[in-house]
Amino acid sequence: MIEIQFWWLAILPIFFGAGWLAARVDIKHVIAESHSLPIAYFKAVNHLLAGEMNKAIDIYIEIAKNHSETIELQVTLGHLFRRRGELERAIRMHQKILSRRDLSESQRQQSQLDLAIDFIKSGLFDRAEKILHDLSNTDSARLARVELLAIYQQEHEWQKAIATAELLRDESNSFQHEIAQFYCELASESLIRNQNEKAINELNLALKEHRHSARARLMLGEIALSEARPDDAIEHWLKMPAQDIHYLALAARHLIAAFHSKNQLADGIALLIRYVQQYPELDVVDLIYEQLLATAGIDAAYDFVRERLREHPSMPGLKKLLDAHLLVAPADQKSELEVIGKLLHDNTRSYSMYYCSECGFKTRQFFWHCPGCNQWETYAPVRGKSRSVV
Template sequence: MVDSQYWWLIAFPAFFGLGWLAARIDIKHVLSETRSLPAAYFKGLNYLLNGETNRAVDVYVEVARHHVETVELQFTLGHLFRRRGELERAIRMHQKLLARPELNDAQRQQAQFELAQDFMAAGLYDRAEAILTELQHTDYARQARTELLGVYQQEKAWRKAIEIAQQLRDDSHSYQHEIAQFHCELAEQAIARSQPDEARAELEAALVANRQCARARALQGELAIQAGNPATAIEFWLAIESQDPDYLALVARPLLAAYDATDRADEGTLLLTRLLSQYPDLDVLELLYERIMSKSGMDAAYAFIRDRLRNHPTMPGLRRVLETHLLIAPDNEKADLEIIVKLLNEATREQSMYYCSHCGFKARQYFWHCPACTSWESFAPVRGKRSRNAQ
């Protein structure tokens, strides 16, 4: 027992000394490596941290000129060129890196991937595709496929996009929304070529990929109308309610036209009234107001919009009430009402736009694919609101 106590008295200082020695060696190594870096490197890093990209690039260009052996610095410089839009310089930088025989496999793959991104940024999709296809069998396989998916979407090569998206599927992202949308794009191409059978097959494939794809149901209804079957179109469009009722707003106008074509005009009006009552955010208020105005007259439309405002007060509803009241108001009240309506229109302008929930892009027309950030289903079918289905 005594020997054991003495052993710890000896071992503890020994372990402490070894730890101190290891720390000293590591510190010396770090200091040695730090001194070997040019001072300008840290100057450039400071510019980067301060967000002064242009000044950082100027510094790194000078460093690279005198230290061509620093591969990582060359990568950093190429990335900075691309970031500030100097794509030709970025391409040349990465091409020079690829020409260096001393690069190992990992560095060569990185240079290829960076060059592919340069080509994509420059709109040279065919060159980017060639490099990214090569990289599918390397450690950069997933990144390459992700970028290839972007290339195929830009080129509207939807079948290739479906294939790549299926390869990318994993537990973190099923790509079911994207794959369904790609099939819908193929369906629209088939419709444009007057090939309804092919379009129907693509829409069925879209629904297999994503049973909740409202766009597929909307296009199925469109095909039924083209085939002269408005009753079938109504069935397809009403099926959207079980997917996401808000998307009914996108087919509400042709839906009413289909009811009219089957001599069920009143049923169509009652249906839309019921849907608006059941789903207060459904973006059909203007359409239903127009419908009642044309079928039953101004008094009925005015009564409808006032009742709607009481039960579900909104700024667009108030605007419509005032616009209707302006039509029937005495002449001595119209000047003041016109000013109020004008101010209200300006105040509610933003509520007449569709918004992308990913990037905030706004537009008067609805997009399934955001023109700004290329996200799918990121626009809510309700003007003035963000999508609940953003990926």
């Protein structure tokens, strides 16, 4: 026992010595590294933090001249050129990186991705697509497919978009909304070519992918109406589930037309009134008012908007009521009412636009695919509201 304890005592200083030596070596290495980093590098970082990208880039270019061996510096510069919109310079930098012989496999793949993104931003989709395809059997395949999906959507290559989204599908993202939308886009193209049957098949595929696809239901109804099948059309539109019922507003005018073609216009208007009583946000009040005015007269239209305002007070509702008042007001009161109407009009202008819940892009026209942020189904089918509040 005693011999073993002595042996430990003898070896302890060696352990301490080794630790001290290792620590010394590490410290020396760190000091050497920090000396090799030019002070300018930190200045550039400070400029970046202060949002002064141009000043940072100038410094990085200077450093890169003297430290051409540093890949990370070239990568940073490539990103900064792209951020500043200097796409040609970004492309040259990424091509320069890719020509190096000392790249690791992951650095090569990252630089290929970077170059592809430069090409996408420059609108050179063919060149980007080729690079991204080359990455399809690498560790970067998923990232490459995300970029490919963006290209196919911009190029309206919907079949390729469907195939790519199916490859990207995993437990965190089913892509069912996107794929259903791609089938709807295919159907829109078929309809432009008067290929109704093909369009119906594509819309059924959309429903197979996403059985609550409101857009597919709306389009199937529109096709049925155009083929003089008003009952089928109405059936499609009324099949929309409660959570998507607000999309019915997009088909409301067609719904009225379908009832009109069956000589049952009053039934159609009554149906819409029942819906708006059940779903107060349903954006059909203007249409019902207009239809009542044309078919049942000013009193019926006035009673309807007054009732709506009582049940669901809103600025657009008040504006509508004033419109109805103006139609029957005596001449000496009209100018006062018109002044109030103008004020209300200025205050309700924002209620006449559709809003993207992702990027806030506003537009008079409803979009399934936001032109501002390229996201799908981000617009509520209710003017003056973003999707999250419907």
